[in-house]
Amino acid sequence: MKPELDNQSVHRYMRVYNYYKQLILSQQLAPGSRLPSIRRCAAELQMSRTTVETAYMVLAAEGYIISRPQSGFYVTDIGRTRKTAEFQKSAAQKEKKPVLYNFASASVDRETFRFELWRRYIKSALRQDERLLSYGEPQGEYDLREVLCRYLQNNRNVVCTPEHIVIGAGVQSLLHILCPLIEGRKKIAFYNPGFRQGRAVFEDHGFELCDRKQEQPDVCYVSPSQATAWGDVLSVGERMKILREASEKNILLIEDDYNSEFCYYHHPSPSIQGLAGGNGVIYLGTFSRLLLPSIRLSFMVLPPDLLEKYQRRRDFYNQTASKTEQIALCQFIRDGHLESQIRKSRKHYLAKTKILCSEAKRIFVEEAKVTAGETGFVSLLEIFGAGNLREVLYRAEEKGFAFLSADESEQGIRLALSCATVPVEKFSEALQLLKQCF
Amino acid sequence: MKPELDNQSVHRYMRVYNYYKQLILSQQLAPGSRLPSIRRCAAELQMSRTTVETAYMVLAAEGYIISRPQSGFYVTDIGRTRKTAEFQKSAAQKEKKPVLYNFASASVDRETFRFELWRRYIKSALRQDERLLSYGEPQGEYDLREVLCRYLQNNRNVVCTPEHIVIGAGVQSLLHILCPLIEGRKKIAFYNPGFRQGRAVFEDHGFELCDRKQEQPDVCYVSPSQATAWGDVLSVGERMKILREASEKNILLIEDDYNSEFCYYHHPSPSIQGLAGGNGVIYLGTFSRLLLPSIRLSFMVLPPDLLEKYQRRRDFYNQTASKTEQIALCQFIRDGHLESQIRKSRKHYLAKTKILCSEAKRIFVEEAKVTAGETGFVSLLEIFGAGNLREVLYRAEEKGFAFLSADESEQGIRLALSCATVPVEKFSEALQLLKQCF
Missing domain, CATH: 3.40.640.10 (Type I PLP-dependent aspartate aminotransferase-like (Major domain))
Known part of the structure; x- marks a missing residue:
């Protein structure tokens, strides 16, 4: 199917340009094939020669066609390469891992905002x-x-x-x-x-x-x-x-x-x-x-x-x-x-932080020290004698965890947990899973 | 009237701080007068001594009061100076001249936007x-x-x-x-x-x-x-x-x-x-x-x-x-x-520019050359043999004109006029007034 001449574009020459560009990109016009002369194209599309000439000029400048003196305009093969490059999403966009327990979030808890x-x-x-x-x-x-x-x-x-x-x-x-x-x-x-x-x-x-x-x-x-x-x-x-x-x-x-x-x-x-x-x-x-x-x-x-x-x-x-x-x-x-709004958020985050801390104490018992942060919604979990940091983080990531920060202390491993967007109902399940990473 | 203790503030010490700050700024507490002791103040306001101490510390740090060892806290006279500085608007805010014919505007004509x-x-x-x-x-x-x-x-x-x-x-x-x-x-x-x-x-x-x-x-x-x-x-x-x-x-x-x-x-x-x-x-x-x-x-x-x-x-x-x-x-x-939106704006500004140019030709006749800009909403008015640029601009400003740019050419004075926000009905009146500036 041939592309339609686009009626919506602002400039007339862009319509001619887009028409041929699509034909070339979809390879309906194969590399090496010849475009109609400017005069013929203008007559066929009922446009002025200047319009068609400008469109050809731009197509040539961008490498879609090439002008051979005394002969006419021919399709190059750049269309094929360009197409792949132009319409491919970057690999980075696809690679993201799903985060199930996002303790790294700087977002806001929806309950705090009206x-x-x-x-x-x-x-x-x-x-x-x-x-x-x-x-x-x-x-x-x-x-x-x-x-x-x-x-x-x-x-x-x-x-x-x-x-x-x-x-x-x-x-x-x-x-x-x-x-x-x-x-x-x-x-x-x-x-x-x-x-x-x-x-x-x-x-x-x-x-x-x-x-x-x-x-x-x-x-x-x-x-x-x-x-x-x-x-x-x-x-x-x-x-x-x-x-x-x-x-x-x-x-x-x-x-x-x-x-x-x-x-x-x-x-x-x-x-x-x-x-x-x-x-x-x-x-x-x-x-x-x-x-x-x-x-x-x-x-x-x-x-x-x-x-x-x-x-x-x-x-x-x-x-x-x-x-x-x-x-x-x-x-x-x-x-x-x-x-x-501030009073509401303070109250909400304070309550959440307290629950997270008491849950952590219940689950880790003597194996960790839990400290509620003085501001915000961050708690510090220090797990004693917890082995290699990189291995722990790898296992945690596999289970869908993300942390605000993680480092090694003298006693073991220290994780900063932001409770901003993790719902309270998930705290217990998350902390139990987290324990298995050590 | 004494200020009320503000109940809405986030921190308690800020309530005490604001209370005294207002008393000092309004000079209800005169320079040199003594504040109640921390203990008495805490009892009077039913607050902890730490809260009052913090408030006094901040008041002292900011220069509202001064601590004299073995004696107590005394009001300084900085409150008087601070007050004038804090609540005065800068002169620049007030000096702006009213612009009646704004040919300098980079704003958008309200008619173009839905x-x-x-x-x-x-x-x-x-x-x-x-x-x-x-x-x-x-x-x-x-x-x-x-x-x-x-x-x-x-x-x-x-x-x-x-x-x-x-x-x-x-x-x-x-x-x-x-x-x-x-x-x-x-x-x-x-x-x-x-x-x-x-x-x-x-x-x-x-x-x-x-x-x-x-x-x-x-x-x-x-x-x-x-x-x-x-x-x-x-x-x-x-x-x-x-x-x-x-x-x-x-x-x-x-x-x-x-x-x-x-x-x-x-x-x-x-x-x-x-x-x-x-x-x-x-x-x-x-x-x-x-x-x-x-x-x-x-x-x-x-x-x-x-x-x-x-x-x-x-x-x-x-x-x-x-x-x-x-x-x-x-x-x-x-x-x-x-x-x-683009089509609508183009049409609108093109029409406006054309009217401005024809009005300018009608009013200045042979005394000026009018050129419509190739894009946007700007026209160029070149007034022949028009005398001193600064004097012309001074007179124009007095009448309430503002221009996008103004300079001297070989033939006279060149003004760039943006018609974006001046309504069409004002064109004739504005140009006639402008002519009087030369």
Whole structure:
């Protein structure tokens, strides 16, 4: 069956081009066969000669046909090779193993999120036609920044005005804006080296990663409420110590306040930015965990000296976050839903973590130590004298397990388990299966 | 009136902190006055001493109070200064002049966009709860990439598979990923130097901008359908020439296909990426203009050698574009709405441009030359012997005009007028007022 001339394409020449391309790719026009002359083709298809000529030119440029002077256009055999390449999915797409017990998930438990409510706010944002017709403010919508500012002042003792806040689609987008602002500084140290997405951006901008115990960094990246993969929280004293050291040694601090809303036990934790009175610290926050990971909305609070530099460059950076989602989030916070959402999530994850820990104790008894993380939804399982890490991980993977992290400790093997998306009903079954891997 | 103890805050210590902070900021607690002791305060507020101690510690760290050993805590006078700084809007926010005739707009005419339809697609995307609970694919949702791939093959003769496509929130987000992939190359030349957002990213990544007429660049950034601010379109011949030169001199090409869907007159314009058979060219596209500028969705097509490099780094980059909007756009294109949207916009802007040009001819008669741009919605008005540019612009601004660009030519003054958001009914009035500025 011959392909149809496509009537929907925007340009006429593309219709001729697609027509022949399909004929060649499906090998209805075999390599070596001759195309009709431009004049004949134009007459047959009722198109202008210019249109057909352009189509032939493009086909020739792409190697589907070849022009032989004084003779005409002939089909090459590139069509055959191209076809396989063009329509083959990469092997990587197919190879993925099914994960049955996903203790590695950074997703959100569906029970914590009120979809119906969020849909209502998005719908109402989408009704603001006029506002959606233009680009957003490069720095982020002003009303959202006002609301964020109030939230941060009241809940995280952050010192700021809406002018200090920059909104972006994810922390990485913000770091891309930040890096050129601090380019005099070259060495950066990460307190929690697990945040490889952050490291990647600094490396891309020519920063040198260093170990703060071995040499003095110019910049320190701290996540005080996520000091390790399993969520250790730095105390006020530790925060003050970091601040003192930074001020003595002229180190710029970047405080990524990820997970601060989920501190369960211990002391409450004021932000370092606030403790510093807003100077010398860049404060970062994100809504991936509070709302939905699929909502790309993060923000940073710049200290006064960097703010000035940023304002001079602001108009060079287009806003990355969706304007619709910014408008929706602004009203969502105004109506008090963010705080109730946080309370709900905290309660939910705390309960889940407790159940996971008690189940683990019941099943592993004396063979392991179980520690609930201080924030979030991560527990640490340390299995004593558990043999070779790689073999254990291989067996676990075969059974469908995925972990947030796994390493060897002095006593055995240490696994970080995120309970975010594994349903409670599966805990017992999963842990019993896990035990068999050792 | 004394402030209430806030019951909604997440941490108890923050309630005490906010309580005193407000008292100090409102100067109900004057500088120098003494706070109750920790013990008394704890008893009064029925809270633990640790909670009150933490609150005092934070207040002290932020400079609201000062601790005098053996005596107690005293209010400083920083509250007064902080208050003015914290609640003052920057002067820049207020200074903006009202624009009555915005011929500089990159927004979209509301008549071209079917909000009702888009809302329907967003609503349906928001119903996919499970999918929204997790982070998106770093490279962009696979089904959207499949749909884009088909669109690009059929309409823009781009050679690609879904694996070659990377999605991001705006062209800048994509350039941030691209820059480290091509870091061996250092000198970049822009065909249309007007794209300062693009230049900013390359500068941030340490690239050196160069003039391709004076020295040889390693990378060339071409917008073949937007070769100048008023939208000149490069012919097939010119595109082939660029390609030949790039291949001879080992120049990597970045083809930003902005506005290609809006070519009105002249020849159809195959993409350079397609003419190159998909090699040695990075293809960039965006939906800001086709749908809404507030939708941050762009994409790039990587050539095979860069794709391999990208795949090794892919997991370090979180996706920046909203997952909801990706899902919505995918179905929107599948149902054929993108193509009808493009046809509608083309027709609408073409009609508007024609009216603007004929009105300008009627009003300026022999005193100016009017040229409709080849793409988009921009017309070029060249006013002969028009005197000093700065004076003209000053007078125009006073009357509420904004232009896309303005410069001096040999004959007089050249203004680029975008008719995107100025309603047709205002054209005559605006042009008559504009004439008075000369």
